[in-house]
Amino acid sequence: MNTIRPLVAGNWKMNGLSVGLEQAKLLANDLAGSQQYKCDVMLCPPATLLAQAHWQLKGTKVALGGQDCHSAVSGAHTGDISADMLKDAGAIAVIVGHSERRTNHKETDAQVSAKATAAHNAGLVAIICIGETLDERKGGKTLGVLTEQIKGSVPAGSTASNSVIAYEPIWAIGTGLTPTTAEVAEAHAHIRAELSKVMGSEGPATRILYGGSVKGSNAVELMGVANVNGALVGGASLKAEDFMGIIKAYA
Numbered sequence: 004m005n006t007i008r009p010l011v012a013g014n015w016k017m018n019g020l021s022v023g024l025e026q027a028k029l030l031a032n033d034l035a036g037s038q039q040y041k042c043d044v045m046l047c048p049p050a051t052l053l054a055q056a057h058w059q060l061k062g063t064k065v066a067l068g069g070q071d072c073h074s075a076v077s078g079a080h081t082g083d084i085s086a087d088m089l090k091d092a093g094a095i096a097v098i099v100g101h102s103e104r105r106t107n108h109k110e111t112d113a114q115v116s117a118k119a120t121a122a123h124n125a126g127l128v129a130i131i132c133i134g135e136t137l138d139e140r141k142g143g144k145t146l147g148v149l150t151e152q153i154k155g156s157v158p159a160g161s162t163a164s165n166s167v168i169a170y171e172p173i174w175a176i177g178t179g180l181t182p183t184t185a186e187v188a189e190a191h192a193h194i195r196a197e198l199s200k201v202m203g204s205e206g207p208a209t210r211i212l213y214g215g216s217v218k219g220s221n222a223v224e225l226m227g228v229a230n231v232n233g234a235l236v237g238g239a240s241l242k243a244e245d246f247m248g249i250i251k252a253y254a
C-alpha cells in the first residue's frame with residue numbers, strides 16, 4: 004500500500020522523568036532540519052510527562068500519544084486515565100492492548116476493544132496491539148491468534164483514520180530477536196486480509212505497524228516489508244539518536 008503514510012511511534016513504557024524530555028526536544032530539533040522524512044513521528048511518554056511534553060513539542064513534527072486508557076469516560080477508577088484526559092493533556096493517540104497490559108493486567112480482547120472505542124469517542128487514534136507468544140508461534144498458531152485478536156480487539160467504528168494496528172510478536176519485544184522478513188510479511192498480509200473483513204473498505208488503508216526489537220540496524224529491512232506501514236518502538240525510542248536511526252529508514 005504505497006499510499007499509506009507510515010508512522011514511527013515510540014513507546015517509552017514506564018521510563019522517563021521530566022529530565023528525559025530533553026530527548027524529545029532533541030528529536031524535534033533533528034526533525035526540524037531540511038531533510039524531510041516520509042513518515043509521521045510520535046512519542047508515547049508516561050502520562051505524567053504528557054502535558055509538559057505537549058508544551059515543549061507544540062508546533063514540532065513530534066506528535067504525542069498515551070500508553071493506555073480506561074474504557075470509561077470518567078468515574079470511580081482510582082489510578083486510571085481516560086481517553087479524554089489524554090486528549091486534554093495533548094495526546095492525539097493512545098496505545099491499547101499492548102502485550103504488557105494484556106499479560107500484566109490480564110486485559111482481554113473485549114477490554115482492549117472497549118478501550119479502543121473510548122479512544123475513538125474522545126477523538127484519539129487507537130493504536131491497537133496484537134501479537135503471538137513464542138509457544139503460539141512454535142505451535143503454528145500465529146495466524147489464528149492474530150485473527151482472533153483482530154476480531155476481538157478491533158471495535159465497530161474503526162477506520163483507517165482513527166485506528167492503527169501494531170503487530171508485535173511478544174517474543175520479539177525487548178529481546179533483540181526479530182521474526183524473519185518472510186515471517187513479518189506473512190503476518191502483515193494476514194492482518195491486512197483480516198482487517199478488510201472487520202473494517203471493510205477501510206482495511207486496505209489502515210496502517211499496520213511492526214513492533215519488537217526495531218532498531219536502526221534492522222529498520223530499513225523491516226520497514227521495507229510489504230504491508231509494514233511503520234514501527235512501534237520501545238527501547239530504541241528512549242534516546243533521540245537511536246530513534247532517529249529508525250526514522251531514517253523513511254529518508
Ligand code: PGA
Nearest residue numbers: 176177215216236237238
Ligand atoms: P522494543 O518494544 O522495541 O523494546 O522491543 C516494542 C514495544 O513493546 O512496543
